[in-house]
Amino acid sequence: MSEDLARFEDVENPVMPYLRQERIPHIWCPGCGIGTTVNCFARALTESGLDLDKVSIVSGIGCTGRVAGYMRLDSFHTTHGRAIPFATGLKLANPRLKVVVYSGDGDLFAIGGNHFVHAARRNMDLTVICVNNSTYGMTGGQVAPTTPLGATQTTMPYGNFENPFNLPFLADACGAVYVARWTVFHVKQLTRAMKEALLKPGFTFIEVLAPCPTLYLRRNRLGDGVDQVKYYKEKSTIKHGADTKEVGLGFQSDIVVGKFVDRERPTWLDSMNQHFSKVLGTRFQPWGGSNGED
Amino acid sequence: MGDEKAAGKKAKGTVFVRSEVCKGCSYCIEFCPTDCLEFSKDFNSKGYHYPVLARPEDCTGCDLCGLYCPDFAIFGMKFKDLEARKNAGASGGAGG
Numbered sequence: 562m563s564e565d566l567a568r569f570e571d572v573e574n575p576v577m578p579y580l581r582q583e584r585i586p587h588i589w590c591p592g593c594g595i596g597t598t599v600n601c602f603a604r605a606l607t608e609s610g611l612d613l614d615k616v617s618i619v620s621g622i623g624c625t626g627r628v629a630g631y632m633r634l635d636s637f638h639t640t641h642g643r644a645i646p647f648a649t650g651l652k653l654a655n656p657r658l659k660v661v662v663y664s665g666d667g668d669l670f671a672i673g674g675n676h677f678v679h680a681a682r683r684n685m686d687l688t689v690i691c692v693n694n695s696t697y698g699m700t701g702g703q704v705a706p707t708t709p710l711g712a713t714q715t716t717m718p719y720g721n722f723e724n725p726f727n728l729p730f731l732a733d734a735c736g737a738v739y740v741a742r743w744t745v746f747h748v749k750q751l752t753r754a755m756k757e758a759l760l761k762p763g764f765t766f767i768e769v770l771a772p773c774p775t776l777y778l779r780r781n782r783l784g785d786g787v788d789q790v791k792y793y794k795e796k797s798t799i800k801h802g803a804d805t806k807e808v809g810l811g812f813q814s815d816i817v818v819g820k821f822v823d824r825e826r827p828t829w830l831d832s833m834n835q836h837f838s839k840v841l842g843t844r845f846q847p848w849g850g851s852n853g854e855d
Numbered sequence: 856m857g858d859e860k861a862a863g864k865k866a867k868g869t870v871f872v873r874s875e876v877c878k879g880c881s882y883c884i885e886f887c888p889t890d891c892l893e894f895s896k897d898f899n900s901k902g903y904h905y906p907v908l909a910r911p912e913d914c915t916g917c918d919l920c921g922l923y924c925p926d927f928a929i930f931g932m933k934f935k936d937l938e939a940r941k942n943a944g945a946s947g948g949a950g951g
Binding site for chain 2: 572574575576577580585586587589590591592593594595596597599600601604745746748749752785786787790791
């Protein structure tokens, strides 16, 4: 068998062309789920057939914020919580780009909560991928807006009493056109969802539940990363089109996963062009983003 | 019974492991659909036990391990794809 394999020595991991290989191995802990989501994202990029020169990835600060540094795309590692404003600017300056925001739950919903709400309301043409590990991993396990009730964190040593966000419900209520939730156990479905979100115009949102073995799991005595992924496997039910009101998460409770929202709304840029063309007539030049290219 | 089954069975694919970047999280071992991976007895320079193909005849090259691996340390390939690559004279992946 080994002689057989020697012939294939030059075979490379299909994900490698998407990564800045000089930065691998990455800094994520053993059992962290972020690497798995990056794997799925790289495969979704392949399947989507997008021109990689026209894809850019923006992330904020945190463990998930490192993704922008590891992807071999035009990438932007922004200030804490401000990934969506930077991405909005990028998109509006050059509407031909496909802009992906890849960040964590603390960055997108605590520090950058306001930006998320308004980008979804305006239906800005962005794909937002939120890796939800229920904690602030990089800064030492403080309680995050997604930490379930009862979970112990460094700033909540007697258990969390703050009600957490239900992220799909928030995105749905704010007007996102595509809302899905998957876990790192559902790699195939996650890849498909990422592909759909990349190809859909408008504000698309995917929440990915991922284990944080070092801070969330260890502090709550939940075992290792693989134990949490086994929990995702056992406790999750796929329910497409579920009412987002009912998909909130409790501490180690049942998880509803699936594609919850898929609707059509004009994007911010389309609305603007349409509105000003109507009001100003020929005095207005619609902005399509040729940006001097043609 | 296992041996009888194995004797008549031919592997459809294989896995490639970059042991140096493995962090021993065991996702690939746990979620392999045909349960053909195991921890190695050896460890890499960081002290992690990496996966090895313990039951090569069961491997289908489905690449689910590659999809799960958070460290990009393992991936699977079907032999027919490998042959096709070799015949096409390709090396590495797309782009770069």
